[in-house]
């Protein structure tokens with residue numbers, strides 16, 4: 169499909185753009201009253217995510233308010249563990265949980281590697297959203313990284329210490345590798361299905377890559393993201409941009425830039441000019457305003473946006489974003505201020 173606005177894809181390919189494209193992680197969600205309305209009609213999160221008409225509607229909601237340069241399909245990273253049979257649900261106020269958590273070695277050995285068909289509702293949501301967008305902006309597909317999905321599966325939800333996940337890595341590394349390998353094979357199929365359904369680029373959320381030491385990050389996270397980048401290329405999707413976002417893993421940015429991915433997402437704890445030096449001209453960079461900046465007065469947001477743009481400089485390969493996702497208590501009007509600031513300060 170011919171895109172009316174392909175700034176995001178051109179920036180990921182490090183081509184010159186007339187201004188810096190912008191989208192925001194978690195741009196659809198609870199900070200938008202129109203999201204909360206559809207969410208209430210759906211009843212629970214999985215009904216919302218697995219009903220293509222609803223997923224399409226909430227994907228497009230932020231684009232109706234703000235002139236964003238990309239949409240990201242409304243779904244969740246935990247759809248793969250769900251399709252593996254763990255049965256995802258959300259406990260209000262407690263975050264994600266599984267009805268069938270992993271309890272022992274046999275559970276890991278018995279896990280299937282789902283096909284894209286086993287996540288047909290995601291494929292249907294992507295095709296419907298691509299058709300509805302009708303070329304307005306690119307649609308981003310996504311998945312969790314193998315390591316980040318492992319943590320949710322092993323901890324049965326979020327964690328502060330990742331004690332069970334790390335114990336698995338150190339006590340039973342072969343079992344950890346078996347699980348990470350099953351996850352990366354599932355993710356390759358899932359992302360191929362998403363691209364075939366209409367996604368123009370894919371992002372891998374390695375939200376908890378930063379809780380590993382750099383050496384463990386290499387062995388248990390980056391190695392498997394590399395398999396995914398290679399797997400997509402081998403399957404004939406070398407032209408579809410892949411963005412890796414490992415939060416808190418800035419020490420490994422150079423290694424990540426050597427995987428053959430197109431772009432790296434940055435959290436806000438590194439200056440983007442430093443990241444540029446570490447990654448050379450190998451990748452585009454996405455980021456990296458501290459999301460908490462959205463709690464600041466408008467003039468502060470405006471200047472903070474300008475600082476990130478100035479630090480990156482005028483060269484190609486920058487996609488503006490936050491360093492992590494939007495929070496439910498953020499004010500939508502502040503997003504308008506941010507997006508306007510990116511457009512004004514980056515016009516060339």
Ligand SMILES: Cc1c2[nH]c(c1CCC(=O)O)Cc1[nH]c(c(CCC(=O)O)c1C)Cc1[nH]c(c(CCC(=O)O)c1C)Cc1[nH]c(c(C)c1CCC(=O)O)C2
Pocket residue numbers: 192193194195196197198207213240241242243244245246258259260261262263264310326373375493
């Ligand atoms: C770690 C992670 C998850 N999910 C995701 C990540 C990686 C990104 C990150 O690091 O923030 C990814 C995700 N989750 C969601 C999206 C939608 C697309 C978008 O960015 O707009 C994306 C890209 C929707 C969602 N996924 C979820 C919500 C909120 C649930 C709701 O509306 O009830 C949304 C909008 C649920 C979810 N899903 C997850 C958590 C921790 C939660 C919050 C639980 C809670 O606070 O109750 C796991």
